[in-house]
Amino acid sequence: MNYQVAVRALAEFTAREGDLDLRFTPAPSALEGIAGHATVAARRGAGYQTEVALSGSWGELSVRGRADGYDPARRRLEEIKTHRGDLQRMPDNHRKLHWAQAKIYGWLMCEQLGLADIELALVYFDIGSQKETVLAERHDAPSLRAFFEQQCERFLDWARQESAHRAARDEALAELTFPHPAFRPGQRALAAAVYRNAVSGGCLLAQAPTGIGKTIGTVFPLLRAMPAQGMDRLYFLAAKTPGRGLALEALGRIRAARPQLPLRVLELVARDKACEHPDKACHGDACPLAQGFYDRLPAARREAAQAQWLDRAALRGIALGHGICPYYLGQEMARWSDAAVGDYNYYFDSGAMLHALAQANQWRVAVLADEAHNLVERARKMYSAELDQGRLRQLRKTAPAPLRKSLDRLQRGWNALNKEQDQEQAYQVLAGIPDTFLLALQQASSAITDFMTEHPAHADAALTEFYFDVLHFLRMAESFGPHSLCDLSRRPGYGTLLCIRNVVPAPFLAPRFAAAQCSTLFSATLQPWHYYSDLLGLPDDAACVDIESPFDARQLSVRIASGISTRWQERDASLAPIARVIAGQYRERPGNYLVFSSSYDYLQKIAALFRESCPDIPSWEQARGMQEAERDAFLARFAPGGRGVGFAVLGGPFAEGIDLPGDRLVGAFIATLGLPQVNPVNEQIRLRMQQLFGAGYDYAYLYPGMQKVVQAAGRVIRTPEDRGVVWLIDERYARPDVARLLPSWWGAPRRS
CATH class of the missing domain: 3.90.320.10 (Lambda Exonuclease; Chain A)
Structure with a gap:
């Protein structure tokens, strides 16, 4: 050894x-x-x-x-x-x-x-x-x-223990067998592509249809490849909680099929969800779980390593049993686990823990990005930063005396920046971030840092939040370039918003893909390939695979509602025709249906008119800010053998990541192309995309919109036995540039 x-x-x-x-x-x-x-x-x-x-x-x-x-x-x-x-x-x-x-x-x-x-x-x-x-x-x-x-x-x-664990792990993984009697149609092709990519050490963009078992179809081949390729860790990264749940379920099934499999699995949970004492600061004078943390850590670490299955509940039980913080025990076990399941930010964010650990320890890691179509928007948010002048104004009124001078200087610098711009424009893009303003911002940051280190017990949520916003803004300013916009938005009476708005995360993500031994990005909607390759910064030799769908056009009737426009100017005129389409389809085949619209306002208008014209048909609708219990109640209405119509917003929690097989859902109506709203910000994104890629409208509007449409339509057919209908309600769906972005297995939509 x-x-x-x-x-x-x-x-x-x-x-x-x-x-x-x-x-x-x-x-x-x-x-x-x-x-x-x-x-x-x-x-x-x-x-x-x-x-x-x-x-x-x-x-x-x-x-x-x-x-x-x-x-x-x-x-x-x-x-x-x-x-x-x-x-x-x-x-x-x-x-x-x-x-x-x-x-x-x-x-x-x-x-x-x-x-x-x-x-x-x-x-x-x-x-x-x-x-x-x-x-x-x-x-x-x-x-x-x-x-x-x-x-x-x-x-x-500990090293001897870890070496023995690694040897046993690799021996077991080399003999790992698929935990089901057989692969589903398409699943074997996906697994083979992932395995080949692991062997070649490359980057793979895999489009695979919903319902074939993509999660276990990617996790299994990577685990199998780890021993021969000398890989140290597997990182499964997801955009949302359901994706992480599916990953844990797949890993749990693999472990269940191979009892005593020596594989340490860790679920990474956000700090605010794992914290036992959110009202206390993270130090021994305030929190009992921080006091003596490192003295009690060795025993907790040893128990966690022996337990091996470290989901949120298990990790919490071990941590509290030793009187230490569950969140920071999880951070420690990220060093000693074989597979980590967490949010995108744990590897792709600017201060990502998993990436930092891999670099510091020179690990060979395999990265899986679930529902990778979400990574574009999530990464944009990671590498964007915003400062609110209104919050600065409020903060100056309550700030401690040692900070007032630097905050006043920052306010003057901000006012000067505002005056230098066109006073008539509510929104405008700046050529860059003025050095004088950045200097004032840096001075304010240093002053707050000094104050907070000298007064660690000072509790001021507004000051802390502003401080972290400033730090993030300064970090993004260091790497400002053509991949981002610097824009100023005026709000009468509240000052301005200053934003570094990332629109192309590729320069930030490319080094993360390069650092991985292999990486696989998978989703049901990853076309056109060049759109994701350009925006995510995939290497030039990245492979693309489109897994053939196990479904066919006989299972899904796709219809285009002719003569209806859902453009903003024509939405009121579209309400009655849309209600008639929904009612006609329901009368033809009673069952459970979902209606997707582009906004809550549009949704409420369609739903109200539908209820008025069809009071005998049960209906329910998505509300703003629904909590988890309310979302569960919404989905529970889609019972087997049920009948009714649910109304939801395209791109929301009911448009992807939910599974309603069989007659729990027999059809969907998509009353929008899903195009982002035309506004000054999106128009600037379109212009920047045109400059960089020569396809501004497609990159800023069409591709993101159609990705949401295909995801929503994918709720209907979940198994080879399902039968259903999708109504595409807008005359623009008949255009060739739109039609070519629809899944090929749908066949040619029928105009009605």
């Missing part, structure tokens, strides 16, 4: 103790950290070395890492840490961890260069002030060796 561990991971395992304490936060962004390291290195003399690769071993343990900096002339090794605010506020256990890392690097450097002693320095670089605080100590090689061996000894039992 030869177990490999990174220096940072070794130190974090052996040298952390005491309370969980997040008061010395937030940390600088990754880009700020890189810039800070570069600034420190630029200040050093000739011959200064950066990112020095070091490795060593002790017994069965191989330790590797990259030291931040080394000055051969002074024989000084530097561990550089970027920070914000008063360094005196840093908890002692943070400093102890940093020294542990420096000492491990120090021994590896002494061993590599044959040094008798070495100077170790912790260099704390303040991002705001650009000042360094250097703490230096000289250590002889024997003492550093003793420290290194002590840390290795502490880790060795």
Whole structure:
């Protein structure tokens, strides 16, 4: 056995103790950290070395890492840490961890260069002030060796356990069999494509019809491929909770079919959902589950590793049994689990934990992105940022005295920015973000950072929320480019909204795909391929596969309602014809139907007229802001053998991700093309898409709209036994450019 561990991971395992304490936060962004390291290195003399690769071993343990900096002339090794605010506020256990890392690097450097002693320095670089605080100590090689061996000894039992687990896991996965008696039609082709992609180490865009079992059809082949391809982790990423539930269900079925399968499965849950004490701050003086967290973590970690199945409930039970925070136990177990199931943001966001862990530990990871058509819009939100001047105005009235000067300066800078723009325009795009405004924003950020670190008990939700908005805006400003817009929206009486609006997330996502050993993006709606490839930043050699549908046109009658327009100007005139189409279809074949419209307002008008003209037909409708229980009640109306009409908004929770097989749903009416609203923002997106891809209207309106239509229509046919009808209510569905975006297995729609 030869177990490999990174220096940072070794130190974090052996040298952390005491309370969980997040008061010395937030940390600088990754880009700020890189810039800070570069600034420190630029200040050093000739011959200064950066990112020095070091490795060593002790017994069965191989330790590797990259030291931040080394000055051969002074024989000084530097561990550089970027920070914000008063360094005196840093908890002692943070400093102890940093020294542990420096000492491990120090021994590896002494061993590599044959040094008798070495100077170790912790260099704390303040991002705001650009000042360094250097703490230096000289250590002889024997003492550093003793420290290194002590840390290795502490880790060795765990390393042996992990090495044995990995060997058993890989042996079992190499012999894994499909957990069902047979593949469904289309499922085997999907699994084969995913497996081939894992072997080639590429990126795959897989379009596969709803109802064939896409989740287990992608998870199974990747698990099977992991041993031979030397893959360390599988990340299953989803846009919504149902997708994560399906992934856990598939993994649970695989485990059930192979009892004692040594596979650690972790469900990652958002902090606000996992927190046991949302009214308390994350430090030992406030929260009992943070007090002594690192002292009790080893026992909890060992129990969690042995339990292996770590969904939300299991993880919570283990954490509370040891008196520690469930959320942060989950963060810890992300280091030791074989398969992690979570939201897109855990890998694709700017500060994504799973991506950071994979990079720090040089893991070979397989990434699965479920319902990947959602990734475009989700990624746009991840890499967009907005500041509200109205909130700044309110904050200035209640801000602590030490912050008023910097907030006043920011307000003046914001007013100056407003005056520089066209006063008659309610919305306008700026050429860029003015440097003077960014300077004022940076100064305000630094002032708030200093205040919050000096007054950790100060509770002000408005200040905290504004602060995090500022930090995110500054981070997005660092990477501003043609992929984003900077726009200003005027709201009389409330100031302006300043937004960095990402429209092409490709530059941010491309490095994430490149970092994965293999990645598969799958959905029932991923055409046209070039649209998703361009916006998501897929590599040039990405493979595309369109799995043949097990369904055929005999199962689904697709009709286009001629002579009806759902354009905004003609919607009132469309109400009565739409109601007649719904009523006619229902009278022809009574059963459960869904009607999709483009907005709540349109939905309510159609539903009201339908109820008035057909009072004998049961109907129900989606309301704004429905809670989970209300959504469940809405779906419960679609009972087997039931009859009635449900009204819902296209793109909402009932338009994708729900399963109503058999006669629970026999038809759908889609009274819209799903096109995004024509407004100044979307028009600017259209112009930018035209500049970048030469297909502005298609990229901004047509493709996103038709993706929602096909998803909604996909609710009707869920199994090979289903029979149903889809009404496409708008004359534009007959246009060739629209018709070519409909699934080929539908056949030619019939005009009625």
